[in-house]
Amino acid sequence: MTLLGADAYLDHIRTESARFADVLATCPPDARVPSCPDWTAADLVAHLSGVQHFWTGIIAGRPVAPVDEDAEGRAPLASYDDELARFRSTHDTFVATLAAADPAEPAWSWSGPDDQKVAFTYRRQAHEALIHRLDAELAAGQVTPLPAALATDGVHEALDVMYGGLPDWGRFTPSEHVVEYRMTDTATSIWTRLGTFAGTSPEGKVYADEPDQHVVADPGTAPALVVAATASDLDAWLWHRGDDARVAISGDDAVRALVTGLLGQPID
Template structure:
């Protein structure tokens, strides 16, 4: 596992990206479609992210547990946050917002941050990523929620016609977390084994091995990748999340393996 950023930095970044999210929502049409999630409107997106924040606030507050918190412990229903075990922003979760949309969203973020500030970063809690071997702690939840807020801030900005890159420092850690935690939770790779390199213009490169045992990030350096994806850290992250297409990145080597990766886990 890559080293997790400092806990307080993660909380600051959640607040920063959630604020950027609401700034974009404030100028977007509530019924405008989200290009990266075309079945959603802006209001759906707000409902989803608010539900995610309220769900994880209750989950962290509950401490170590064998399952997710019951619905009555959450202000709204638990969000559908995973598709095939991988992190996803593709299903509306949480209860319907009440009152002013932006105020409800801000209150949702406050509930999450309050729960995280009370919990030490090594406090255990339920998470959906047990299969990845990643920590099931408040710190790991905070790390994932930076990624969640960052991708949805991009979604809201795109709907408002003012999409901005994900800040590079956030994107670099989010890529590592996506590969290790998200893909590491999916299960068996359904295609022929392959190694892919993801190379950010800003410097970092990640290796990903895909085998019947699943996805393993940063494996032992033996063997060359069959394909390399190169772009800015922001574009690499958004490509992995299917927010932008292959035309936005540079692929060398076996492009079909990259196509299979982006389609996974839906193709399994």
């Protein structure tokens, strides 16, 4: 099981957010973010500041759903230094609000019915801070590895939640093919089963035979494809923050092409 405890997630939110702010303080505001080509350093700090502000409101107002799900609705400030100061203040309020909430209490999230708890915010925001810390480091040219335990959980979260969510109006038809995502430094593997997705969204959009994959327990059979790397490199790769150079992919070529297409979708 990759899940960490609430205290561990909270510590990671603090640590990764502090690193995020410290690194961005070394960047000019117009520095480009290679992993988010449309963003500057100023855009990046405003983004995570807005996200943590939004989730402060979700936890403080639990379990009521937000009226507006826009996490970045705050007006920009006059200077980059002001934005960094607002981020640090917003972060302190967010951490204090989250630390005072029981992870088991009900709270809104955009995810499925099992994720309508404060625990969702603990986990999701640890990974949000982690990946944007990496964005900041990429902008500054100061990249450091991701913590192995958090990155291992991040691989699971990316595959299970960010790529693998199944809405209640959809259905998944599994195929015989399974994929093993193997983390070489933490002796952990996450398995997915390939298949197709179909359904009609509440807005009336029809999906039919869309390629899809969902996390499953170890099936006890040989995988059609193995994707192997350290937890840090694999988590970064799944989030499109790293190329194939540090990831070893082996197996069926057709399955590889299918998985490449699935993972090519944006999850930012």
